[in-house]
Amino acid sequence: MVQIMSDSSALYSIAQGKEVGLVVNPLSVSVADKTYREFEEIDSDTFLKLVIEGNTPSSSQPSVGETLSLYEQYGDAPLLNITVADGLSGTYQTASAAAQNMPEEKRKNITVINSGTLCGPHRYLVQKALSLAKEGLSTEEILNALAPSLGNHRSFLIPNDFDFLRRGGRLTPLAAKVGGLLKLVPVMTTTKDGKRLEKFALCRSFASAMETICKNFLENKVGPEHYITVSHAGAPALARQALEKLRAVFPDSQIDVLNLSPAFITQGGPQCVAIQYILK
Missing domain, CATH: 3.40.50.10440 (Dihydroxyacetone kinase; domain 1)
Incomplete structure (x- = not known):
């Protein structure tokens, strides 16, 4: 086998x-002068607490x-x-x-x-x-x-803090600075080659960000044959809001809510939410 x-x-x-x-x-993730293998030596809740306390994290393969x-x-x-x-x-x-x-x-x-x-x-x-x-x-x-x-999947990220994306090279410093000043909600997506994240949209609220993402899903003919996930970094209320919107638009699709791992919290930051689909 x-x-x-x-x-x-x-x-x-x-x-x-x-x-x-x-x-x-x-x-692995490094935070507060220590390195941990994720899920083995540190869980997401403990990691989030350390990051929220002001410790700058990094991750490694x-x-x-x-x-x-x-x-x-x-x-x-x-x-x-x-x-x-x-x-x-x-x-x-x-x-x-x-x-x-x-x-x-x-x-x-x-x-x-x-x-x-x-x-x-x-x-x-x-x-x-x-x-x-x-x-x-x-x-x-x-x-x-x-x-x-x-060959048929798409990922979107709604970060709460631009600085994590900027430090991780997932957003240009200029875009991070402008977005932060305008207090807009960014929507990031993976590039066509899947190797980076790029700005997809800047929205006025989390609700409008979800509207934008759902519109793209519909344009890409997402339906019952796709699996949809909502993954979050200590943001259960936002995850529930996203889940309710997705269930309303895609009532026949399987949709699961997942907790992000420390390595991806390092990139997206606390309170980030990822919305993704893949063809079954």
Whole structure:
């Protein structure tokens, strides 16, 4: 059976991964002069508290050594590693480099793919791959089954604090400064190559931001065949507001609310909300 592997962008801890047969390689965050593997050594609530107290966070991908260790442990059988979007994280590059450093007999078993996305859609891809692997499909068959989803997804981010995006290079300093002065609600989206975030719109309120996002979903023919997620960083009230709007516009779609991990809180900041869809 093909072993499925992913980083913690798919919002699984190592223990949660074990429960479903998933190998998880955690991302790391640094805050208050300490570095933690997310979900293993720090949870989102604790991390949020430290950030809100004024500590500036940073994040990093799993090291080549950590990835090599997992490949050595699981690489005797076919292994499919589905990583967070290349460019938004260096994880794909690290995972690919680690695979190239494996002995030939194990290297040929390892396939690394760039999901082109993160969080909710990434989680869906991993869950679908797990289901297909348990059905006995080969790596090639799993990739063929994932292909339609890999080509049909979109992510939007509504940050509460421009500074986190500016520090992470996700927003130009000028846009951050202007947006902050105008007290507007920004809507960010991934670029076509999935490697960066760019400004999609500036709105007057969170409600108007959701209207803008739903309009784009409708233009892209999002419907019952898509999976929609609302992921947030300590913003349950905003997440509920987003969920209510999405359920009103897309009553037949599966919509889940998820908590963002520390690594993505580092980029989006406290109180940010991500709205995403992916074709099932």
